[in-house]
Amino acid sequence: MRSVRPPGPTGHLLTGNSREFYKDQLGFLTESARKFGDVVSLRFFHVPVYLLNNPEHIEWVFGSRNFIKPRSLRLPLQHRIFGNGLLSSNAEVWLRQRRLTQPAFHRDRLARYAEVMIASTERMLADWKGEETRDIYDEMRVLALEIAAKCLFDADMSRDGAVVRKISNTVTEVFASQGRPLWILDNIFPTPNNLRFRRAIKQLDKIIYDLISRHGGDKESDLISMLLSAQEDGTRMSRQQLRDELATLFFASHEAAALVLTWTCYLLALHPEKQETLVAENRDQLQEGTASTVAELSALPYTRMVIKEAMRLYPPNRSVGREALNDCEIGNYHVPVGTQLLMSQWVVHRDSRYFDSPEEFLPERWTPEFMRQLPKYAYFPFGGGPRVCIGQDFATMEAMLVIAAILRKFKLVLVEGQAVEPQPVVLLRPKNGIKIRLEAR
8 A cells, every 4th residue: 555645735734624624615625626636635633534536436435344434423512413323323233223214214105205295395385475585495494394203203393393493503503613723622611602502402302302202102103103113133222222313313304305405496596497397397297287196206307307416516415424444545545544534525516527517507417328327426415335315215205296396386586686605514504595586376
């Protein structure tokens, strides 16, 4: 193996590349990949980080047992949210939890979830009126939370929904400050940020434990009951482990789904001609203009193309991380044990080696021929390998059903004069929301 590190920006003697990274995460990663190539050496304080930009390297990392979840998920604040759930656990713990959780996302269950998604969307649209202006991110967060709670937990979030969104806002605000030198103190000491964060997660815990206490363990009803009833090797899931799994699904899943919907609405409002093509497909392909089953979605190839392209330009996550368990080699460079690996969807999805006109919104690019020749991990909005997001089919189906339902009733028009800026904090959120004017069809 080569003993030299990959090329990369020099950075500060003490803080490494932290200052430039947190000043403009997306721009810094994009410029680093453009300037230094497929493997880029970075450093955040004393922690070595390699940015991987080649789909072949990314595929190898996703498929190798030499890599675990990154160190960042083991920091106290991150761990306090997700505990030892699917997002952060490793090895046998992860495998056991994945097996217990997987049935909730079986194709047969997805067919039932479609009815909930349509019903929830119709309730939302009943309150919308033509010529109104709405923050589409706020609207999609409310909708995605209702859908996730009903489908996965058979729960009504009308009482706790506002609290959950407030908790999410608090978490976002705290993590938005992680570029400060004092961020490490927030993870160790009872700083104001630390205390705010702990209060928010305590509220989240109460909501989750209340949900658990209301379920009796009927394994055929919903995810909570399935997990309460599930056994592997003669043991049931502990109350703490159940909390960790539900917090991961509850917090991460509805936020990610809301972002897919938000950025798709934004791009369609920005490109009215694409919006009308999608509307025409729904009108022409579906007899009554309503997609309410999984099977009917196969008649909407352009709608699926729109969702795929939206997740290419605005993936829910800025990047995926891993940590090397042992020394290895990537791209002819030596990777020491403990190195943090960063694989950025934002960067790779906008690489001109794989996508013509990569900054443009072109749903039409997603033909079967294009997808056959595209390297496997030139596109990975849900991560990859055995640990690919368990809810990827759920999120894609939800996006297709909701977008189709919205556009059957309203034309989306982007309000002029607003600065729409992605903010990569935990997930890729719009920093100031996105204002869209509704025009009744």
